[in-house]
Amino acid sequence: MGSPAMSTIGSFALLLALGLSGYSFLAGLLALFNRNAVSARLGETARRAGIAAFAAVLLAAIVLVIAAFNNDFSIAYIFHHSNRELPGAYKFAVLWSGQEGSLLFWSLLLAGYGFVLRLRYKTDQRLFAYASVIIASVQVFFLLILNFAARPFGIIQGGIPADGSGLNPLLQYPEMVIHPPMLYLGYVGFTVPFAFALGALIMKYPGEKWIHITRRWTMVTWCFLTIGVFLGAHWAYAVLGWGGYWGWDPVENASLMPWLTGTAFLHSVMMQEKRGMLKVWNMALIFATFLLSMLGTFLTRSGVISSVHAFAQSSIGTWFLVFIALTVAVCTYFLVRNRSHLKSEHKLESLVSRESSFLFNNLLLLTLCFTILWGTFFPIISEFVQGHKVTVGAPFFNRVAVPVALLLLLLTAVGPLLAWRKTSIESLKRNFLYPAIGAVAVGGMMILFGVRPWEDPSYFYATMAAILAALVIFTVISEFLRGGRVIAGKTDQNLLSAMVQLCHRNTRRYGGYIVHFGVALVIIGILGTPFNKEVEKEMGFGDKIFIGPYTLVCQSYTQDDNPNYGNEWAIINVFRGGKQITTMYPERRFYKASGQPQTLPRIYPSFLEDLFLVNDVYLVYEGKNETTGRPIIKAHLNPLVPWIWIGLIIMVFGTIVALVPNAVVVRVAATTPVRTPAHVGAGD
């Protein structure tokens, strides 16, 4: 049972954090405007206050977690999101399972990022001071909400209940312990490059150093967001039980939008680093990414748009709207006022160049982002104009976004083959010929195997996606092979170790290629969707379902009970070619505290039987027919889906490779005359 002390400590910690963050913001701001010894000391106190704010927010978060473990139902948040029999891991996850807790978690992560940033201030004291003040301002916003609008330590009215209402059953799944932290690390993380960018703009920071400083921050953040988005998709696949992983739900869209602009930023920022171009554009992109992260939180919290998994809705949407409007005003003001500082240093020399490929890549990513934003908000626009809402669901997004995504995939294949400044048509032909032949062959094979792209738009898109994904894979492989052969020829290594060395010499470039390879695998996983099959049937003992090459035989049903939930299982034997390959246990649970039922599908990926054309056998125990009393089983056969998750792992691996420092640094003494040409990256 709880004690009021926990609530008091938590509330005090949040109030203290607000005071410290407010001081960090105001004192830091004053210190930036005056350059004297007093201001320097004031700036230092602001930095330390920012660090102390992290300790205070951390204390508040720890108190909330302890309250969850202690079943302190005197705290309303704990009562609404936990219960006595909730397993320990989910009690920990209570921190981000509801409105107030997840805002506290947002604040904690932001304070954590700010803590690291403020410790590393010696890299560039003035730029870091600007970034610190901007982060403090965002922190103040979240702490204001936590202290006055969405209080996690609010006391329950009346007597203290004996047990809590329990956690939403949909959230009681192992991935929910890691999916929200990953997504939030991504959302919150974009505050750091945003803060550096805005700081650099305000102080008219010379050169591109702010980009170098934030490059790793941005990549790590992007990686977290990528993991978060995909884990969300996997959670939807493994928990919601409708056989799909992406439903274009507003909350899913909210996570995808900053990912798209963040991806555009990661590409276009290279143009600024290498060629001093697109400076205004990069500023606008990182501002947009931060704002879209905030918009995502607003969508999840405000309830302005109905969503299948907007778990925590309240009236704090107004707070977010005001904050977003203020941020837009500040960013626009400085962008206009200091635009002369952002003039491009070079001109574009050829349309067939890496620069123009980045431009078009950005255009397509932004179009995709706009399409999703437009589709997500169109119901509200429709209500305003027509007086009634309309639904903008999967059919709209699939029809509009898929063609743009295919163009983007084409650019993913072609872009890396283009050189900076100018590419000759001859070299393009030389680099492109074999990958193009391979990709066309893949398309031909699909038609040979019975896919008829002219019969149905979804088959057409699937065929195009297969061709383009193959093109991406073949261009990546050809790039590795070409570079690897050069190194192998010079160093007498075998090709594989030469390619590893190649990768190590220019981790960012080849890490990026690995990410592209992962993206192509994800696309391959998605293109199986039009070929999904499903069968629903009431199944008694010994009844069979035939789906694709599989025969599913109902062996039995069983029940179990534990303090948290009771459950029913179907025991289904899976046969292929007359041989039993596995047994699956689709399940239905009844959570006692919340009184809510939930189905838990079971998934069998057929890697052992099909190495490349892998299927997911996906079984859902839907419940019992009320009339006959017989259980209903729904079986899905989802081709290629496992490639999506493998693609994610490769994307993450590629990002990690890109984060590793280069192994070979070419050093030339400043006074030494150079008699031989300097080394340039292979394939450039």
Add this chain to the structure above:
Amino acid sequence: MKTVASTQYSVPSDPIRRWLQASALALAVVVFMGAGDSAARFKDLGHRMMCACGCGQILLECNHVGCTYSDKMRDQLQAGLDKGDNDDLILQAFVQDYGPTVIAAPTASGFNRVAWIMPFVALGLGITFVIFVVRSWKNRPTPALADGIMIPHGSELDALRQKARKETDL
């Protein structure tokens, strides 16, 4: 000339042509009505509607336990198909029963058309903007060359080399 003449001969007189066109139209209507069996139409229409229970899922994908709408709606859809109603009629009946939000995507009529057009307008404007930017960059004058070519040495050469490395080594 011969070809023209033969073409002229092959064109039927007006009443016959009208009959042929009418027959072709009737045939097409019959063919399209018969296109796709009932199960395929059920699947197609079921994926063009939302479940009205508020779960936010496509009708045929709503599977949450105890949904009071999806079974009823599926039965209603099957009944419409059994009755021989065409797709528009079935969708219209659902809109009357459950409101416009039951249709999973905006219709291509009235203001809803804007939903479909805007993404492509945005793409078109974006392409125009990129082309404008690229052209303005390409047309930007290059700095005039000095009278004599100065060969850089020492730190100046190092700076240039550093710049070259930066611009070429991604």
